[in-house]
Amino acid sequence: MIRTSPEVQSALDGGRPVVALESTVLAHGLPRPRNLEVGRALEDEVRGGGATPATVGIIAGEAKVGLSDAEVERMATADGVLKLSTRDLPVAVARGSDGATTVAATMWLARRAGVPVFATGGIGGVHRGEAHDVSADLTELGRTPMIVVCAGAKSILDLPATREGLETAGVLVVGWGTDEFPAFYSPRSGLPVDVRADGPEEVAALWRAQRELAIPGTLLLCVPPPPEQALDAAEIDAAIGRALRRAEGEGVRGKEVTPFLLRAVAEETGGRSLETNVALLRNNARVAASVAAALAP
Ligand code: PSU
Numbered sequence: 001m002i003r004t005s006p007e008v009q010s011a012l013d014g015g016r017p018v019v020a021l022e023s024t025v026l027a028h029g030l031p032r033p034r035n036l037e038v039g040r041a042l043e044d045e046v047r048g049g050g051a052t053p054a055t056v057g058i059i060a061g062e063a064k065v066g067l068s069d070a071e072v073e074r075m076a077t078a079d080g081v082l083k084l085s086t087r088d089l090p091v092a093v094a095r096g097s098d099g100a101t102t103v104a105a106t107m108w109l110a111r112r113a114g115v116p117v118f119a120t121g122g123i124g125g126v127h128r129g130e131a132h133d134v135s136a137d138l139t140e141l142g143r144t145p146m147i148v149v150c151a152g153a154k155s156i157l158d159l160p161a162t163r164e165g166l167e168t169a170g171v172l173v174v175g176w177g178t179d180e181f182p183a184f185y186s187p188r189s190g191l192p193v194d195v196r197a198d199g200p201e202e203v204a205a206l207w208r209a210q211r212e213l214a215i216p217g218t219l220l221l222c223v224p225p226p227p228e229q230a231l232d233a234a235e236i237d238a239a240i241g242r243a244l245r246r247a248e249g250e251g252v253r254g255k256e257v258t259p260f261l262l263r264a265v266a267e268e269t270g271g272r273s274l275e276t277n278v279a280l281l282r283n284n285a286r287v288a289a290s291v292a293a294a295l296a297p
């Protein structure tokens, strides 16, 4: 049911480092045509770090770990690509549809293909407001042993509640050279990580211990956005406030909320949040490649 590309399979068989990448950020999280450029750039960053990229997605009902360049292009340009969390994977498979995988669904497929390291932008979490909109990313992070490299959770979310949700789910939250949980567009949230790691070897040691103890949850490696590209916390907060009011005014619900807010925040910051988003995605792909290399025998 899950097809691993020959290039990815040969890297795995040879014990060489592989980094999984998600496709929802391409299909639904970034505007065209930037999304395709970023999809390719992330693969290049992984290769530059000496690892093999494995972009994950569903093409015509087939779950793939390691999309070809033409398939990455299809994710970024085709109309009607579904946004799939883990629960939605059977729908795309049964109907023969194209689907982009969120953090949760990417983890599900990458894990089963034997890829332990995954780079993304920000994880889903608890949305602000009283709607009890909680991303299924949190559930998946609690039950799938992987190293997920991210810039924390997007500040469009309720960050204190998301941080608590990670704890309840049993996720080990590790700060990459920081003691603070990053806030995606800016490096600081005022919330703590569980442990700090300075360099890939320290991450690898934590991962090995976690595996030896057979703890099911994720090691969530939280990397602050590159300082030159980070946005001022007050400025981004104001932009998010305006974006949230627009979402409420337009009655946006369910899986549309995250893509809508990402778009609205980019508009409200005159495109600057988009540059931050791209910079941290690339940075996370580089960090993930270094961690995958440290795990390779
Ligand atoms: N982070 C980004 N851009 C994105 C997402 C995260 O920088 O597009 C996506 C991820 O795929 C994540 C999803 O899993 O948003 C969360 O969506 P939801 O809140 O509907 O669970």
Ligand code: MN
Residues within 6 Å of the ligand: 133, 134, 135, 254, 255, 257, 258
């Ligand atoms: Mn949601």
